[in-house]
Amino acid sequence: MERIEHRACFGGWQDVYRHESSVLGCTMAFAVYLPPQADKRKLPVLYWLSGLTCNEQNFITKAGAQRYAAEHGVILVAPDTSPRGDDVADADGYDLGKGAGFYLNATQQPWAAHYRMQDYIVDELPALVEANLAATGARAISGHSMGGHGALTLALKHPGRYRSVSAFSPIVAPSQVPWGEKAFAAYLGADRAAWAQHDAVELLKTAGEKLPLLVDQGDADEFLHSQLKPELLKAAAHAAGHPLVLRMQPGYDHSYYFIASFIGDHIAHHAKALQA
Numbered sequence: 504m505e506r507i508e509h510r511a512c513f514g515g516w517q518d519v520y521r522h523e524s525s526v527l528g529c530t531m532a533f534a535v536y537l538p539p540q541a542d543k544r545k546l547p548v549l550y551w552l553s554g555l556t557c558n559e560q561n562f563i564t565k566a567g568a569q570r571y572a573a574e575h576g577v578i579l580v581a582p583d584t585s586p587r588g589d590d591v592a593d594a595d596g597y598d599l600g601k602g603a604g605f606y607l608n609a610t611q612q613p614w615a616a617h618y619r620m621q622d623y624i625v626d627e628l629p630a631l632v633e634a635n636l637a638a639t640g641a642r643a644i645s646g647h648s649m650g651g652h653g654a655l656t657l658a659l660k661h662p663g664r665y666r667s668v669s670a671f672s673p674i675v676a677p678s679q680v681p682w683g684e685k686a687f688a689a690y691l692g693a694d695r696a697a698w699a700q701h702d703a704v705e706l707l708k709t710a711g712e713k714l715p716l717l718v719d720q721g722d723a724d725e726f727l728h729s730q731l732k733p734e735l736l737k738a739a740a741h742a743a744g745h746p747l748v749l750r751m752q753p754g755y756d757h758s759y760y761f762i763a764s765f766i767g768d769h770i771a772h773h774a775k776a777l778q779a
């Protein structure tokens with residue numbers, strides 16, 4: 504992997520790396536914040552999954568997370584949201600194709616060749632990070648919107664892989680809302696049984712590990728009633744006896760101003776689990 508950005512930040516370094524992903528079959532970029540403690544010892548890692556239209560830059564430039572990562576001694580890794588490159592399939596809308604990988608492995612053409620974000624996030628990226636940076640094997644995961652969906656589903660599907668999970672404004676039931684229906688029909692095909700494997704509300708019904716979920720949601724979010732529907736997550740968690748803290752935050756919308764307002768709480772939550 505090759506470092507393509509390197510900036511001092513809160514006593515540590517905000518870097519961006521480029522590498523050839525064998526899982527995705529393309530060149531990928533991911534951002535890494537190394538807090539000052541990484542000079543002396545290996546540290547746990549919080550993986551951040553961004554939402555629709557994002558790449559590795561949105562979180563590192565808008566969330567203000569580095570200050571809290573430096574305080575708690577946690578490495579932040581923020582990957583891109585889809586495979587990239589001229590030979591990667593794309594679509595016209597912002598909610599399908601590049602910038603909209605949905606953190607799953609596509610089974611349908613023309614997507615299946617490159618859209619394998621689940622394997623990339625769960626296996627290839629952590630292996631790369633842990634082999635090349637001052638990272639222990641302790642991992643946590645969080646994300647926003649489509650990335651909140653990614654964080655919840657990947658944690659629920661891989662018991663033991665993550666010490667903690669949280670989400671901002673997540674898509675909790677993609678099988679039941681327009682963003683998810685469009686993406687899942689394209690990437691996974693018409694069989695809704697395959698969709699359930701990538702749907703947090705469905706996965707909660709059978710989750711073996713009761714990893715507590717922390718979710719923040721703005722009540723002025725423009726996508727709240729059409730795409731996000733946190734009440735479905737609340738009902739599913741209640742039915743399954745799965746621990747959930749769902750915080751409805753009055754006045755906040757879907758933007759990174761909301762994330763910046765509460766990212767400190769989330770990093771403290773993850774640091775506690777990662778350092779326990």
Ligand SMILES: N[C@@H](CCC(=O)N[C@@H](CS)C(=O)NCC(=O)O)C(=O)O
Nearest residue numbers: 554555556557561597648649758759
């Ligand atoms: N209507 C928006 C939908 C996309 C959107 O709101 N994306 C969110 C995640 S779902 C985001 O993080 N955008 C980038 C940013 O705010 O930096 C658009 O067309 O760009």
